[in-house]
Structures are given as structure tokens and as C-alpha cells.
Amino acid sequence: MRSWAYILVLTLCMVLEAGASSVALARVNGAISPAVSTYLARAIEEASAERDQCLVIELDTPGGLLQSTKEIVQSIYAADLPVAVYVSPPGASAASAGVFITLAADVAAMAPHTTIGAAHPLDLGGLSQNPSTNDVFRQKMENYASAFIEGIAEKRHRNAAWAQEAVVHSQAVTSEKALQMGVIDILATNLPDLLAQLNGRQVQGRTLHTVGVSVHEIPVSMLEQTLEWFWQPELMSLLLLVVIYGFIAELSHPGALLPGVAAVLALILLLYMSATLPMNIAGLALILLAIALLVADAYAPSHGVLTVGGIASFFIGSLMLFNHAPPGFQLSMTWITSTTMTTAAFFLFFVSKGIRAQFLPAKTGPDILLGRSAPIHIGIDRSKGTVFIEGELWSAESSGPIEEGCRVEITGRRGLTLLVKPLKSNQKEKSP
Numbered sequence: 169m170r171s172w173a174y175i176l177v178l179t180l181c182m183v184l185e186a187g188a189s190s191v192a193l194a195r196v197n198g199a200i201s202p203a204v205s206t207y208l209a210r211a212i213e214e215a216s217a218e219r220d221q222c223l224v225i226e227l228d229t230p231g232g233l234l235q236s237t238k239e240i241v242q243s244i245y246a247a248d249l250p251v252a253v254y255v256s257p258p259g260a261s262a263a264s265a266g267v268f269i270t271l272a273a274d275v276a277a278m279a280p281h282t283t284i285g286a287a288h289p290l291d292l293g294g295l296s297q298n299p300s301t302n303d304v305f306r307q308k309m310e311n312y313a314s315a316f317i318e319g320i321a322e323k324r325h326r327n328a329a330w331a332q333e334a335v336v337h338s339q340a341v342t343s344e345k346a347l348q349m350g351v352i353d354i355l356a357t358n359l360p361d362l363l364a365q366l367n368g369r370q371v372q373g374r375t376l377h378t379v380g381v382s383v384h385e386i387p388v389s390m391l392e393q394t395l396e397w398f399w400q401p402e403l404m405s406l407l408l409l410v411v412i413y414g415f416i417a418e419l420s421h422p423g424a425l426l427p428g429v430a431a432v433l434a435l436i437l438l439l440y441m442s443a444t445l446p447m448n449i450a451g452l453a454l455i456l457l458a459i460a461l462l463v464a465d466a467y468a469p470s471h472g473v474l475t476v477g478g479i480a481s482f483f484i485g486s487l488m489l490f491n492h493a494p495p496g497f498q499l500s501m502t503w504i505t506s507t508t509m510t511t512a513a514f515f516l517f518f519v520s521k522g523i524r525a526q527f528l529p530a531k532t533g534p535d536i537l538l539g540r541s542a543p544i545h546i547g548i549d550r551s552k553g554t555v556f557i558e559g560e561l562w563s564a565e566s567s568g569p570i571e572e573g574c575r576v577e578i579t580g581r582r583g584l585t586l587l588v589k590p591l592k593s594n595q596k597e598k599s600p
């Protein structure tokens with residue numbers, strides 16, 4: 169009886185294993201970021217829960233962040249099912265961080281006319297983006313990345329010597345050469361060809377059955393799309409502008425609160441994001457200099473010289489702001505041009521006019537009377553009397569008596585009483 173039970177359980181296990189008649193597909197097209205790390209970790213979990221034959225990661229990336237790359241490699245190592253990385257379509261590349269991810273897969277595959285390589289550590293975010301980093305520290309970073317990729321290649325029994333060359337000397341090869349050198353396992357023209365070559369392969373102690381199976385793609389979730397947008401240099405540039413504009417608005421309109429609160433929140437987010445995607449200090453300094461020049465032009469009549477200098481400084485600073493970031497994390501020229509023009513227009517047509525308006529004489533209200541002259545309506549005796557101006561009678565005070573009909577100059581105001589003094593060349597005139 170026990171033998172029959174054993175046979176029944178064994179048969180059931182074999183049926184369940186053979187019953188896994190699907191393959192999961194995850195697509196990565198772009199820079200390796202925290203969002204990509206979260207997406208692939210979820211894809212591995214879902215494929216394991218669905219008891220798929222394997223997970224195929226279709227990869228095309230210029231590189232990305234080191235921390236995210238490490239998390240993806242660890243997720244692949246811990247996967248309960250085989251993971252194949254397929255560099256596709258033709259013309260795609262697995263550069264920088266993509267090299268680490270491809271080599272870490274259980275099965276590494278590439279489409280014809282694709283490339284892999286150029287994994288120098290300075291192209292990976294999270295180590296150092298400071299161009300003035302000394303040679304000793306640069307060597308430490310290079311040694312770390314070299315050891316990291318060597319360990320990955322040795323674990324997967326791939327060409328560790330080439331992997332180190334890809335890090336140390338930024339070596340890159342085509343898919344055809346990569347197959348010859350033992351960097352990858354399969355050269356497949358398309359996904360069906362890849363599945364055909366995977367069929368019957370022993371991976372993680374199991375035999376893959378991938379011929380005639382269905383392929384279901386695991387899409388990127390809304391949360392992961394939002395996270396992907398969150399880690400873009402364009403958003404960091406926008407947050408920087410919110411910080412600048414917010415503080416300027418709060419200083420020019422004390423007590424408005426909303427601009428100040430928005431600037432503080434943007435500054436906190438900017439500091440958090442800069443820990444993963446560092447900004448070039450020189451580029452940031454040039455942007456701040458540009459703002460200072462544009463503001464100064466509103467106070468000093470420079471005939472546009474400061475404005476031109478500010479616009480040029482902002483443009484160059486934007487170019488430099490992320491020029492040491494990993495591939496895929498630089499600002500586009502379209503974004504730089506549009507933000508430069510928007511900032512210039514904002515300061516030329518709004519900020520500068522607002523600042524100049526603060527120095528213009530009053531156009532309405534009692535303050536427009538200052539500096540004007542008017543005749544005395546009722547003579548000022550013992551410092552008090554009345555003047556007639558703009559069709560109205562005003563109480564007036566002076567330091568001494570002034571006869572009725574004499575013209576006086578209005579020098580100030582205290583409440584509803586005007587402070588006056590007699591004009592030097594004074595002639596009496598008839599008051600109404």
C-alpha cells in the first residue's frame with residue numbers, strides 16, 4: 169500500500185512539473201534604476217508563484233545605477249526558477265550595468281547584431297561621480313567592480329577574464345564574438361528560437377520544457393511606472409527650479425507660506441534623490457550664479473549684460489548638472505533648452521518687473537501726495553491748518569505758522585494729517 173502511495177505522489181509531482189506549460193517574460197528597455205530593480209524582483213516572484221518553466225528578461229540598456237544592479241543580481245541568485253537574460257532586439261546592447269545582469273543569469277542569450285560590454289565602474293552610479301576623485305580611490309572602485317563581476321562570471325562558469333576586461337578597460341564585443349568567447353550561452357534570432365534552444369537544457373537541477381509553451385508578459389505596474397518617472401534627472405532638475413523659485417517668491421512676498429512650503433518639500437526630495445543620483449557641484453553652482461545674475465539685473469541697469477550672462481550660466485550649468493551620471497541619466501538637450509528659455513522668460517517678464525515695481529512712486533492712495541505743492545486753505549497757526557489738493561481738504565502741520573494762500577510742499581504724512589513746509593519762492597494765491 170505504501171509503495172502505491174509513493175508511486176502516486178511521484179507521478180503527481182511529475183505531472184505538476186510537466187504541467188508548467190508557460191514561460192514568463194519581463195522587458196527592460198532603458199537605464200537600470202530602482203524602479204527596474206523593483207519590477208524584476210516582482211517578476212521573479214510572480215513567475216515562481218505561477219510555476220513557470222522560466223523567466224526570460226528581454227534586456228536593452230545603456231547602463232544604470234550600481235545599487236540597483238546589485239539588487240537585481242541578488243534577486244536572480246535567489247530565484248526559485250531559472251532566469252534567462254536575452255539581449256534583444258537586434259541593435260540592442262547590454263552596456264555597463266547590463267553586463268553584470270546578463271552574466272548573472274542562469275542562461276545568457278543575445279540576438280544577432282547586439283553588443284555587450286563597457287562596464288567601467290565610473291559609468292555606474294553610486295560609487296563616485298566626482299571628477300576630482302584621486303587615483304587611489306578610483307583604483308579602489310575599479311578593483312571592487314572587477315571583483316564583483318569576476319565573482320558573477322565564476323558562479324555562472326563564464327569567461328571571467330573577459331568580464332574583468334569589460335570593467336578595467338571597457339571592453340565590448342558583439343553577440344557573435346561573445347558566444348565564441350564563452351561570455352554567453354545562446355545566440356537566438358528571436359524569442360521562439362530562444363525557447364527552442366532552451367528546451368531540454370538542465371538548469372537548477374530541472375529540465376526545461378519550452379517548446380510549444382505559452383508566453384505571458386509581466387507588465388510594469390502603475391507604481392513601478394511612477395517610481396521610474398521619479399528617478400529621472402528631469403524631475404530632479406524640476407525640483408531644483410521649484411526650490412529656487414519657491415524661496416525667491418517667499419522672500420519677495422513674506423507670509424505667502426505656499427511657495428516656502430513647496431520649496432522646502434522640493435529640497436527634501438532633491439536631497440534624498442541626490443544620494444542615489446548625485447549632481448555635479450560645479451553645474452549646481454553655475455545655476456545658482458545664473459539666478460543671482462538674473463535677479464541682480466533687475467536692480468542694476470546693466471543694459472542686459474547680466475541677463476545674457478545669467479542665461480549662459482544657466483545653460484552651461486544644466487549641461488554639467490548630470491554629466492557624470494550613469495548612462496541613461498543625463499538631461500536631454502530639449503529639456504535643457506526649454507528650462508533655460510522658461511527661466512529666462514520668468515525672470516525677464518515677472519521677477520524683474522516685480523522688483524522694479526517696488527521702486528516706482530506710488531500711483532494711488534495718500535502717498536501720491538508726497539512731494540506735491542498745494543495752497544494753504546486755512547492759515548497754519550501754532551503748527552496746524554488746512555491745505556487744498558486734488559479737490560480735497562486735508563489737515564496740515566508745519567514747524568511754524570504759514571499764512572493762508574501761501575503754497576507749501578507736502579513732505580510727509582501722519583495718518584490723515586499732511587506734513588508741510590513753505591516753498592522758498594512763495595506767493596499767495598486765492599484758495600477756493
